[in-house]
Structure formats: structure tokens, C-alpha cells
Amino acid sequence: MRTLPPAVETGFRTLESAGSFGVAEDDLPERVARVLRDNFAFACSLISATDTGPAVEIEPITGSASWPVVAGNPIARLSRFTAIRAENGKLLMESPLATHRAIVRDGELLSALTALTGAARCATLPSGPALAALASCGLIATADDDGGFTEDASLWSFHDLQSWWRSRPGLHDYPVGASSDRVMHRSGSRPDGFRPGEAITLPPVDLTRLRSADVTLTEAIEQRRSTREFGRPITAGELGELLYRAVGARDRGRAYPAAGGIDELTVYLAVGRCTGLPSGVYRYLPAEHALAPKEDRFDPAVLLAAAKGVAGAPQRPDVLVVLTSRTSELAGKYQGLGYSLTLRNTGVVYQNLYLVAAAMGLAACALGFGDNALIQRALSLRFPEEIPVGEFMLGTRQEMQTD
Template identity: 30%
Template structure:
């Protein structure tokens, strides 16, 4: 192969030359001054900060300018640049850039080996192509790098690799692309974790047994919503401040008409309630109910103890609140919808819980869609009869994503778990029958509640009823 990877600094690296033998290198988090550099080293760094060159070409330039003895220092600097994720690797074809591999994590390494001409390779099921600004970018939760594609060639090779191919068969299929470029691109895909060797007899299709048990979307979500395997902004970045107004801390009622709910005497409960350890030890999922359904008083007490707003806190940036369960950033994006089948003194129908006024806002009577929500709950829990009350927990997603970047959805799911446990404990303390549900239909819920799926829809479900004593 005559072609080789073109090494250059990533776009986050800028270089300045304050003196003929000095270079100042600025990255996102570090500024380094290299002093006493030989002309060949300055030349190599100049090339890395502009058009780039292959490692052989860079070392040739250093050796020609400074002599062979300067090479050790050149390779030392190159290894430091690579370790600090400052180097990207490009492939050119017919004088034009075709693909660039850039590091996205501190664990990035690029050590391409040679391809076995007999082996068949296929794109990993974790690889995906998406648009970043105006570039198509190949990414994978298995990779510590990303590959920006320039022009059609990389995308054409990737598309053909949906089926297992040898290097030779790929070259036969894509005659317009020079063999060297295809070989380099395959080597890049393989070394960066986008490609696997297809082995027909392998039960895990080129993956490990551990990896085979990951869904594509789960691993991608995990990798991108935790720190480590990406270079995206992370945490409370408030990226929409000044561009989009934050949603209010409490969702405004749409009709203004609410059904007041019973408020328990909390001081009395603090004195007379079951002890905490007894509640914790006796908590369990109960999927059968007493004949007499739950009462409006019990429903009121349950919601009051579980989810009411205790305090609204006004902030210049984003209003928050205090409730009985903890919530990421005190943002409280979760809304509770109450689907009533049987509850004393409350008509069957679909309601939204107003956590500030502690009331139920009637949305509609039983409909086909609300019946379908019950049907899904029955299917998920193996119940024989329609349960008494189904809570659907919905999320006003933008409450969280207005503040948090990369971790908003992840935080929300944790909040759902926190609310589930609070519901379980309160139900146990009240001698009611609770059961969480792991799956529900968010499209169906958005239809039932007449909500915009992207603004607010279901992320959890919970059943409650009267307990058989």
C-alpha cells in the first residue's frame, strides 16, 4: 500500500510560534510551551497544525532538516500529542479528503494493524451515521473516536459493509474508489471499533458474550449520558438561556377547574404512622385488590404524601420546588396523571394531579385510549381484572434539558425510580396495594392526554388499589 494516514492536529488545537525555536500549543484545557526546538521539529509541528502529513513524511522532514538524531525527540513529542488526543488521522483519495478519525475521549488510541485478505468484515451493529453541522459522522458507543466522512466514498464503503465482505470483494464492488483508500478506510474502521470480523460459526457474531446482551440504543444511551466516552458538553450548561424561556416549575392547569383532594394531618401522621423500618420491611408489590375500592380520601392522602409541592422557590434562572421525594436539580419535571377505574367518590375518568393546589384536574371521562392504557397495565402485571387506579408518570422533558446537557434523560429516569419508591413506601404505610410497571406506550398516553409527544409524555406507570386484609 503506497498511501498512509495523514496526521494533523484536531480542530481544538491551536499553535503559535513566539520565537524561531519555540512553539506554544493551546488545547481546550491546557497551554504548553515547547522550547529549544530544532528547525525540523518546528517544521513537523507546522505541518501538523496545517495540512498534515503521514508519520513517515513527518519523520523524513525531521531527519532531512535536523539529521537522524532528532527523530527520537520527534517520536517522543508525537506520542505525547497522541496521548493527549491532539492528533486526528485522515485518509485522502484523488487529492481530496475522504475520512477523518478524531478522538472523542481520553482513552482514544489508534493502532491500525494489517487486514487479513481472507477475512470478511462487517460494520458493527453499534455503528451509526448521523449529521453533525454539515458533515456526516460515523459514531459508535464502542469507539473512543468518531469518523467524519468527506464526500460519498466513505458512506458508500460503510453501506456495502452492512453485509460481510472481504477487502477484495469490496474493491470489486466499488471500482470507482482506489484500493489503497478502501484498505486504509477498512483499517481505520477496524482499529477504531466500527468494524468486526464476521465469523459465521461464531454464536455472538464477532462480539463478546457480554456485548451481545447490549441493545444498540441502551449502549449508546449509556455511553453518551455518562462522562467518559464522548466529548460532548455535560451537566448544567443552561444552553437555552436567553434563547428559550424555561418551563414553569409547576405545570399550569389547562381548564382551571380542579377537584380538591383530601389533605392528611401530617403532624398526626408523624406521631402515629407505622415506623419506617416496618414500612420498608413490609413493602412489596401487590397485584390483587379488596372488593371495596380505594377511597377519594386515600387517593388524596397518597398523592399529598407522595408528590405535593411543599415549597416553590423562585430563582433568577429557573424556578424550582421542594417535594417529599428528591429530584435532580430540584427541577421536578415529572407529572402524575390519574386514570381512575374504581375509586369511591371519584368518577371513573382521566385526571391530571396538580401538585401545588393538591387537586385533580379532570381531563376526560373513560375513552378508548384510557381503556387501552389500562389494558397495557393489565398485560404487564398479569392482572385478571382492570386495576382500580393507574398512575401514569409523564415528563415535561424540557424542564430538565433546558438546564442539563447529555444527562437530562438519564437524570429523569433516576427521578422516576425515586418517585416509584416513594409511592411504594407511602402505599405500604397506608395499607394500600402498590405495583410499579416497567413498560408503557408513550404514544398512546400522549393521545389519551392530548399532549405533544416531544414536550410531555409517559415515562413510567404505577398501579394502586385497596389491599385485601
């Protein structure tokens, strides 16, 4: 029999209204599981044979947390969805598939977790009882009767599942959403590398004419296509009209709705073929309806060729629109939502670009991703203050295959 340290005796006394008691090492995981199953709202410390304090503390992170007992001595491994990270001087274990988090406080347990990067039986490793407790709460995966792991059938990647889990409340206890005690953060000046003083003013757009002559919304939706082949060079007038209509400045803000009206997105252009506009890399200035050229004259053909490869297109687009985000401006107001909200805003801009292109009879195609390192170099971005979040090809239409 082993006597539990005082901190844990206090925890069990609170849970069971009992005095201090000893628990055999082999019985510890099942006893703790049984207690927490009935009292999961209490953050309880679990012990694995340390004289200085708990080896691991396990606490519920949802109001519906449960604690199924892992019987016997199953084959186990560290779940591929479990993150081990440092925060506020603590070493945390978390997973979107678990209803508890763990705070690891013992080096022997950490070594045992390293051993569980491959399949093993918990009882054969140091800190076996603590490992079994981590398996009970889902941070360690246990094998099926055939020796396989259910999580291996999931098509989720670790990072995608983590991003979804953290950006929505209900399955964790982190704050999510707008908070009155948070102040919206405004980033400093844009990074060097562009020349606003030498901006090229784009032709003005006649909204009065468009209101009477433009196609209907229904027609634009029905005509929308993702087009990967292009005709004649786009003109500066066409490009300017599309930018103004889709992402330009208005008295109320921008032409598209955005979370909190914060306007964290910036529009850049890699221009190849464009009648009336020199080839180059530009930043769009919505308030001036102008394009600021890049100082070092980065070859836009590099970005256009990369876009061609991502899209599987037979030719380069005339123009590549690159959207970047200063997500800290969103995160300053919306806890846990900065990246999630900027992706939503990017989707809104994509739809605006698609519908305006359809109304104008232009060719358009959104890309699923871009090369972060290439875009960082091309636009002189400072990571992570400003990050690429979207790429969109533009040109004119010809007889083509579309989807």
C-alpha cells in the same frame, strides 16, 4: 505510489516532523495506525484515494484512545453499535465501543459502508484502506477466527448502550453535567385537554396525625410489595393522601428530591374504581391538591386494561398513575443528561409511591413500560415536549401473591 493531499501531509508532518511523502495504498492503513497509536491526541485525516480531500477524518474522543492495527484482510461488517448521523453539516460515525469518531466526507466510502451491513472483506470493496482504518478504531467490527463477531454475544441493545454511554463522561468528549453558561429552559403552558377550572379538590391530609400514628420507615420498607391483585375500591381520601404524601407540594418544593429542583415531572391518573371520585382521566395539581379532569373524557378503562396486560395481572388496577416529563427543562441546565436524570427522578417517585402505599396498607405495583402511542392519545401529549416515563398501578390489598 500515491501522493497524499496537502491537508494530510500537514497532519503527518506535525506528527512525525517529516516532510511530504507518498504512501502505497496497500500500506496506508498500517502506516496511519502506527502513527496514531503513538500520537492519538492529534485529530488526523485519513485518505482513501480522493483528489478533492480526505475520504474520512478520524479523531480520538478519549484521552486513553488507542489504535490497534487490524492485520491482513479480515472479514468485517459495520458494527451494530455504530451510529451514522448528521450534525452541524457533517456525517459522523460513533460507537460506545470505539475510542474515535469518524467524519465521512466521500460518497464512495459511504457506499462501501452500505455494503458492510453484511459481512465482507474490506479489500474487496471501494475505499478499502479507509474501511480498514475504521476497523482499527472499532467503528467496523471484525470477525473472529471462526467467522463470528464478538459483539453478537452482547445482550445490550443499540439504544440502551448509546443512552448509557452519552449520559456519563469518560468515554467520549461531549459535555456532560451542569454548566454555568446554560440557562434553565421552562416550557410553555401545559397542552390543552384538561380543565383546571373544574378541578376536584382532594380531602386534606393531616400530617400532624401521621407523624404520631404512622408506621416507621423500617416497617414501610419491610412491608413493601409489588401487588397485582386488588380488593375493595380505593377511596378518594386514600388516593388523595397517597398523592399528597408521595408527590404533593411542600414549602420546599415537592415531596421528593429531584435533579436541580426543576420539577419536570407531571402526575396523571386513569381512575377506574374509586369511591367518592368519578371514573376518568385526570392531571394532579400538587399546589392545589386537586385533580383537573380531561375534556374529552377518554375512557380510563383502556389505560387500565393496558396496565393489566403489561403487569400480567389477573385484574385491572383501580388507578393507574402515569408520570410524564418535560425533559427539555432538565436539558437546559444539564448537558447530555436530560433523559437520564428524569429516569432517576422517576425512580425516586416510584419509591415514594411504594413506601407510602406500604405505610397505608394499599396495593401498589410499578410497571416496566407503557404504550407511548396510547398514552400520548389519552393525555393529549405533545411529543417530544412532554413524554411518558413511568406507570404505576394502585388499589387496595386482599389476600394475594406478591413479589
